[in-house]
Amino acid sequence: MLRADDYVTRDYVLPGGGGGGRGASLYIGYYSTQRVGATYHSPLNCLPGSGWKLTEPATVEIKPANGAAAFEANRYILQNGTTRQLLVYWYQGRGRAVASEYWDKVYTVVDSVRRRRSDGSMVRVLVPVNGSEEEALEAATAFAAQVAPNLPAYIPD
Secondary structure, eight states: OOOOSEEEEEEEEOOTTTSTTOEEEEEEEEESSOBTTBSOOOHHHHHHHTTOEEEEEEEEEEOOTTOOOOEEEEEEEEEETTEEEEEEEEEEETTEEESOHHHHHHHHHHHHHHTSOOOEEEEEEEEEOSSOHHHHHHHHHHHHHHHGGGGGGTSOO
16 A cells, blocks of 8 residues: 555564664654655554554654764654554655655655655654653654664665
8 A cells, every 4th residue: 555665674672771672663664765655654644544643743853873964853642542643753765854745745856856756754753652752752863773774785875
């Protein structure tokens, strides 16, 4: 249904410290070219359709573990029944990582004209909220910081 050209979905158990043995889910959907019917779906549209309620929208700063430039990502609390998760996601491709779906679309149009490229991806991290939201946020951003330096090897700049 997502029509991604390639994707990865993995579940991890984060080590102690900031993660506290907490689980984390990673999804990356990659589109080699974006056009009508073949582009990523915003979690703001697909998750509510699956019964999830999104609350407490904000942006967070992700500081890649390799010292690369920090970037902003979206942050939400998800709830479905008694299950709560913290969602962090961003759009990445063509040398940029951005939180705003709208700015990513603008960059896609500009890059389509200037670079003849419209490839891109959506990166999503989910962490259960088992204690405080602050602990879940710390675990999610720490995990994203570890993931971010590895992405350029798979998502072209």
